[in-house]
Amino acid sequence: MMATGWTAHITARRLRLASGLVLFVYLATHLINHAVGLISLGAAEAVLSAAKAVWYSLPGTLVLYGAAATHVGLALRTVFLRQHWRLPLIELIRLGSGFSLPLLLISHAVATRVAFAAQGADPHYASVVQSLLSAGTEGWQLALLAPGWVHGCLGLWLTIARHKPSRVVRFGFFLLMVLVPLAAAAGFLSMRAEIIAQVAPAGAASPGAGAALDWWRKALTLSYVLAIAGAFAAGVAKRGILRSGSPAS
Numbered sequence: 001m002m003a004t005g006w007t008a009h010i011t012a013r014r015l016r017l018a019s020g021l022v023l024f025v026y027l028a029t030h031l032i033n034h035a036v037g038l039i040s041l042g043a044a045e046a047v048l049s050a051a052k053a054v055w056y057s058l059p060g061t062l063v064l065y066g067a068a069a070t071h072v073g074l075a076l077r078t079v080f081l082r083q084h085w086r087l088p089l090i091e092l093i094r095l096g097s098g099f100s101l102p103l104l105l106i107s108h109a110v111a112t113r114v115a116f117a118a119q120g121a122d123p124h125y126a127s128v129v130q131s132l133l134s135a136g137t138e139g140w141q142l143a144l145l146a147p148g149w150v151h152g153c154l155g156l157w158l159t160i161a162r163h164k165p166s167r168v169v170r171f172g173f174f175l176l177m178v179l180v181p182l183a184a185a186a187g188f189l190s191m192r193a194e195i196i197a198q199v200a201p202a203g204a205a206s207p208g209a210g211a212a213l214d215w216w217r218k219a220l221t222l223s224y225v226l227a228i229a230g231a232f233a234a235g236v237a238k239r240g241i242l243r244s245g246s247p248a249s
Contacts, residue, residue: 103221
């Protein structure tokens with residue numbers, strides 16, 4: 001029984017690392033794509049087209065969303081199995097940023113991937129940034145850069161730290177951790193300024209299309225919140241049952 005539990009633990013850890021690496025690569029390419037906006041909006045659009053050719057393909061979609069489902073499922077499993085929440089600060093930050101990320105990304109995913117799959121919309125920087133400007137939510141676009149990057153970097157660092165990296169490796173890692181999101185934010189702001197200078201009106205989505213996307217946004221958000229709450233509640237119930245069944249000391 002102990003061997004089986006240990007095997008399950010090792011398997012879960014490997015799955016968490018593998019799925020996390022896929023998501024980290026996706027987020028890193030997304031941030032780097034933003035940073036290319038420092039060159040020009042056209043350059044960022046060209047890189048985005050190449051990225052969509054990979055991630056919007058059937059294999060890319062299966063790998064990306066399979067990794068996302070696996071990572072979230074393992075996070076919910078951790079919530080259910082955890083005996084206490086007395087954790088080091090770095091773990092609390094990692095968990096908090098990880099659980100908050102989907103809440104920030106759901107709107108972004110619905111406006112891009114769901115719209116692409118259900119309505120044939122082809123998202124590109126010009127239309128997405130114009131839409132954010134029209135809605136006054138470009139601040140959210142910058143805000144959602146942080147949680148996923150912090151979560152991914154901390155998870156990767158906890159893995160690297162086991163191998164006692166050299167001072168040069170540590171310095172380089174933390175330098176990239178800081179510079180990549182800053183460059184991405186600067187690139188986004190550069191594209192924003194370029195689009196404002198062009199004064200090109202954004203194409204408005206039809207009322208029906210907007211209502212459908214809004215339904216997806218609310219449904220996905222509610223499902224995610226209920227899943228987290230259910231995992232916490234089930235974990236509390238499990239610990240209560242185990243305590244009540246334990247022999248009195």
